[in-house]
Amino acid sequence: MRISVIGCGYLGAVHAAAMASLGHDVVGVDVDASRVEQLSLGEAPFYEPGLGELLKAGIASGHLRFTTDIDEVAAASVHFVAVGTPQSLEGKSADLTYVNAAVEGLIPRLAPGSLVVGKSTVPVGTAEELALLIGQRAPHASLAWNPEFLREGFAVQDTLRPDRIVYGVPSDEDAKRVEQLLDQVYAQALTQGTPKVVTNYATAELVKVAANAFLATKISFINAMAEISEVVGADVTQLADAIGHDNRIGRRFLNAGVGFGGGCLPKDIRAFAARAEELGLGESVAFLHEVDAINMRRRSHVIELAESVFEGDVYGKRITILGLSFKPDSDDVRDSPALDVAAGLHARGAQVVATDPQGIANAQTRLPELMFEVDLPDALRNSELVILLTEWAQYKSLDPHLARSLVSNQTDRVTIIDARNVLDPENWQAAGWRYLGLGR
Ligand code: NAD
Ligand code: UGA
Numbered sequence: 001m002r003i004s005v006i007g008c009g010y011l012g013a014v015h016a017a018a019m020a021s022l023g024h025d026v027v028g029v030d031v032d033a034s035r036v037e038q039l040s041l042g043e044a045p046f047y048e049p050g051l052g053e054l055l056k057a058g059i060a061s062g063h064l065r066f067t068t069d070i071d072e073v074a075a076a077s078v079h080f081v082a083v084g085t086p087q088s089l090e091g092k093s094a095d096l097t098y099v100n101a102a103v104e105g106l107i108p109r110l111a112p113g114s115l116v117v118g119k120s121t122v123p124v125g126t127a128e129e130l131a132l133l134i135g136q137r138a139p140h141a142s143l144a145w146n147p148e149f150l151r152e153g154f155a156v157q158d159t160l161r162p163d164r165i166v167y168g169v170p171s172d173e174d175a176k177r178v179e180q181l182l183d184q185v186y187a188q189a190l191t192q193g194t195p196k197v198v199t200n201y202a203t204a205e206l207v208k209v210a211a212n213a214f215l216a217t218k219i220s221f222i223n224a225m226a227e228i229s230e231v232v233g234a235d236v237t238q239l240a241d242a243i244g245h246d247n248r249i250g251r252r253f254l255n256a257g258v259g260f261g262g263g264c265l266p267k268d269i270r271a272f273a274a275r276a277e278e279l280g281l282g283e284s285v286a287f288l289h290e291v292d293a294i295n296m297r298r299r300s301h302v303i304e305l306a307e308s309v310f311e312g313d314v315y316g317k318r319i320t321i322l323g324l325s326f327k328p329d330s331d332d333v334r335d336s337p338a339l340d341v342a343a344g345l346h347a348r349g350a351q352v353v354a355t356d357p358q359g360i361a362n363a364q365t366r367l368p369e370l371m372f373e374v375d376l377p378d379a380l381r382n383s384e385l386v387i388l389l390t391e392w393a394q395y396k397s398l399d400p401h402l403a404r405s406l407v408s409n410q411t412d413r414v415t416i417i418d419a420r421n422v423l424d425p426e427n428w429q430a431a432g433w434r435y436l437g438l439g440r
Contacts, residue, residue: 323390
């Protein structure tokens, strides 16, 4: 099939490369010329395992190209909209400027029978409005909403082998044709038995935000248990293991720590609550405000814990931050808890030295005032407090004896705050550290 992908960020670049690897002819369009240039060279503009290889193979095969020129979409029959839907500057709702601009750009270029497929995460009701617009201005084309569930760090495998595919299709006689077109796009995954849910626009849009709201709620639930565990002397990690053995609950997404960040969960729960309020349904998702509040408290809690290590004042203390990205295997620092903690400590006068295997460049753009150190031993040298904020494999397997030999020897025991609860407290204590987890 001839496919265009509008917006080549974390979602769109992976989608374009994955579609080309399935044999489709794909053109990716982005307004960012330097991003297009990099992608055209087969270079991933951000860190995502496997993406570079997929891009190079796609470009070499002739099935994949990138451009800033929207006119080049005209030959495609399926157009994916994968632009960003960030939190709006003036409130908590989603900013639909980019989605609207992408659809406006597509309308004059839609060939008869072509299909616009929304992939961006949007407030419920958006697709219905866009379908009306397309119906008025390009009545020969159709709209589907096909939310994306990929996780950063696993984006390539999630796109090629999704755990489900959801189609929001029109409510008229066009529905079957739209479904068949999407079936051709996803033929390989469907043949492999991927479950498919065909539904209306509103359900498709809601499936996406409901899934992210559920995941966020699960994390904040366990973080609420961490708050309680800390006061009563319980261990939230054991608690999570124990309740996770119940299949109805499940152990995944029950890791307590500094909480969730990224370009999706935080903004999506806020946009969901804002949309529900617009619909007069604020009460139905009022709990999401609490989910958000618990999550944001985790960041200030880590700062308070750091202060407590120095009797309330971190001024002038050398503090090492391990991890800047919002999760391991990603360089994405959007709404990263680690960045918030680093900024908070810096604002209190600490000498913050931050390191990350992939996230330094992005973090530097956002917080140029921090000290960054690429080399892990250098980052640890002479440190008076170490805080693990992103659970990269190299931090999980860090040798506590080696780390102890690098940090300050002015105190008897240097503290490590394990803000992801991934280290073995006994090992670290045995190597001469004071260990502080969250809720354990
Ligand atoms: P992103 O900011 O990384 O990428 C968006 C891209 O769109 C940018 O490269 C930008 O230059 C480009 N763009 C903006 N306006 C454009 C236009 N008019 N024409 C062409 N290109 C344009 O964002 P992202 O993380 O890829 O997220 C995109 C959407 O996908 C969001 O709605 C997000 O919620 C959703 N989503 C993201 C993920 C993820 O893991 N990142 C997963 C599932 C869903
Ligand atoms: C999330 C969803 O998992 C994807 O299904 C979805 O497609 C995507 O958002 C999106 O809509 O963009 P992602 O943002 O890549 O994916 O990251 P997650 O793996 O969900 O992690 C989100 C945050 O939660 C991270 O900061 C992570 O550290 C944190 N987390 C995760 C916890 O604090 N505890 C856990 O147990 C799990």
